[in-house]
Structure formats: structure tokens, C-alpha cells
Amino acid sequence: MKRLTFSLLAATLFLSPFTTMAAEPAPYRHVVIFGFKEGTPPAKIEEIATAFKALAKSVPAVKSFEWGLNVSPEKLNPDLTHVFSLGFASKEALETGYIHHPEHEKFVTLIKPHLAKAVVVDYVAQ
Secondary structure, eight states: OHHHHHHHHHHHHHHHHHHHHHHSOOOEEEEEEEEEOTTOOHHHHHHHHHHHHHHHHHOTTOOEEEEEEOOOTTOSOTTOOEEEEEEESOHHHHIIIIITOHHHHHHHHHHGGGEEEEEEEEEEOO
């Protein structure tokens, strides 16, 4: 009886996340990749990265945040150096709770003069 109870408990714990995940909507991802103008001082780039991290913490619509440097060995986009990935509950959350949020607009003002290129891709995680 103990073995059967343990097996049922283990199966429930193992399978529950999968059945629960399938019933929930997939999260909405917003990926931003920046390339900075030649001559932008490293200290300014660090200030911008720090500001983006602070932005993600200050806007309630942002549910997840991570970032890193482009270290791709394929070197297909070497001028795009900084990658930021934000998660939202939905497209609507991005549009209504982030894009026009005062902290986001402040960040855009900070970074815009230093950008050579920006790529933005949104997708629903599968």
C-alpha cells in the first residue's frame, strides 16, 4: 500500500506541471537587441544596461526579465551586442502596461541617441 501511495504521489507531482501548463496561455515574449553607435563610451552602455534592468523592475506588467551579450559563434550580427528578453502575460499587457509607461518612455529617451540599430521581436512562447 505504501509503495502504491508513493507511486501515485510521484506521478501526480511529475505530471501536474505538464497538465497545468497546457491549460494556461503561453507567455508573451518581447526580445530587444541593440547595437550601439561607434564611439559610444562603455560607461554609457553600462548606464543603459543598468537603466533597462531598473525599468524591468519598476514596470508591473513585466513578469520576467533577462539579458546578456551577443556571444554567438556564428557572427551573423556582430554589431548587435546587447540582448534583452522580457516576459508579459499577454500582448495586451505589453501594449497597455509597458510601451507607453512613463519609465519605458524615459528609457527610450536615454538610449535613442546612442543606438546604431535596434531589433525587436515579439512571440508567444510554445
